[in-house]
Amino acid sequence: MGHHSCCNKQKVKRGLWSPEEDEKLINYISSYGHGCWSSVPRLAGLQRCGKSCRLRWINYLRPDLKRGSFSPQEAALIIELHRILGNRWAQIAKHLPGRTDNEVKNFWNSSIKKKLLSHGVPDLATFPDIPNPNASPEAFFSLNGNPNLIPSPQDHQLYLPSPTSMLQSGFDQANCNLEFAHFQPPPAPPLSDPSSYVPTWPLGYHPHLIQEDYVLGNELAPMMPKLSETINRNDRIVPSSSFPHEVVDPVARLPSFPSGSHPHAPHVPISHFDYIEAIISSLPS
DNA sequence: AATATTGCCAACCGCCTGTCG
DNA sequence: TCGACAGGCGGTTGGCAATAT
Numbered sequence: 445m446g447h448h449s450c451c452n453k454q455k456v457k458r459g460l461w462s463p464e465e466d467e468k469l470i471n472y473i474s475s476y477g478h479g480c481w482s483s484v485p486r487l488a489g490l491q492r493c494g495k496s497c498r499l500r501w502i503n504y505l506r507p508d509l510k511r512g513s514f515s516p517q518e519a520a521l522i523i524e525l526h527r528i529l530g531n532r533w534a535q536i537a538k539h540l541p542g543r544t545d546n547e548v549k550n551f552w553n554s555s556i557k558k559k560l561l562s563h564g565v566p567d568l569a570t571f572p573d574i575p576n577p578n579a580s581p582e583a584f585f586s587l588n589g590n591p592n593l594i595p596s597p598q599d600h601q602l603y604l605p606s607p608t609s610m611l612q613s614g615f616d617q618a619n620c621n622l623e624f625a626h627f628q629p630p631p632a633p634p635l636s637d638p639s640s641y642v643p644t645w646p647l648g649y650h651p652h653l654i655q656e657d658y659v660l661g662n663e664l665a666p667m668m669p670k671l672s673e674t675i676n677r678n679d680r681i682v683p684s685s686s687f688p689h690e691v692v693d694p695v696a697r698l699p700s701f702p703s704g705s706h707p708h709a710p711h712v713p714i715s716h717f718d719y720i721e722a723i724i725s726s727l728p729s
Numbered sequence: 730a731a732t733a734t735t736g737c738c739a740a741c742c743g744c745c746t747g748t749c750g
Numbered sequence: 751t752c753g754a755c756a757g758g759c760g761g762t763t764g765g766c767a768a769t770a771t
Contacts, residue, residue, distance in 0.1 A: 459764090459765090460765080460766095480756075480757095481756075481757070482755085482756065482757095494756080494757090495756090495757085495758095498757075498758090502758095531760065531761090532759085532760085533759080533760065534758075534759060534760085545758095545759075545760080546760095549760075549761085553761095
């Protein structure tokens, strides 16, 4: 029970890989490529199942893997992407060159999650609609409560990080400051009473998903889903019925604020990416 | 010094999706 | 259309090392 068919066909070894096994796998894939993973162990002379070989190669032996601890920039990017994508580790890892989904997931579960929770930040994967009023100020860096992400009173722009540019810039901090994608939300009816504003988003939609639409759209522009569609975890565009909660109209439902009416709007629009990065850097290790 | 606890992370497990005959 | 199979993914586990008692 529970094992793949490829694992049942032969006596397979489990557990940690030995250096000898690593060498066999590296030598084989370097010479022939992996091809069909289920045939790799037989051809490479390994007593492992194909899945185990694939995992070992992807997570540990691949030559393009980055080693070492995550930088504050990477941590900030992971937090940002997690807020947008939730626990879609493979999607998140695609924006971190040299990092694997497993590595990102482990880093999140062992480090970031605990740090954020200890600082009163809720689990963002749960998409809370209402931020915890008792949370610390940094808890509100998410769109739900961060005024820095509200369209600025000057230009009504919402500033979104561009994963592609971050990828190309190698997470250079200076570029992170510069390489931000802008888009213009349409005019929206002004709030009748600006003082009644509370730091949460109206209408019950999830700004995380609005961002996701744009983030994905930024990279996958030719494959941009329609509003009746969404992108599943395999990067496939699927009917929204599969993920009804992810269907949003990213334009029509964008809130906007009349000039000067937003009580929490910063004078200068800054990126919350920098904000998160600063928080992570300041957290005790 | 010995033992217990904690944290990290490599690896496994089960499920889902896509492909092919 | 259906079933078998492989690839891929997220959740979870277990072993090891570091730290605390």
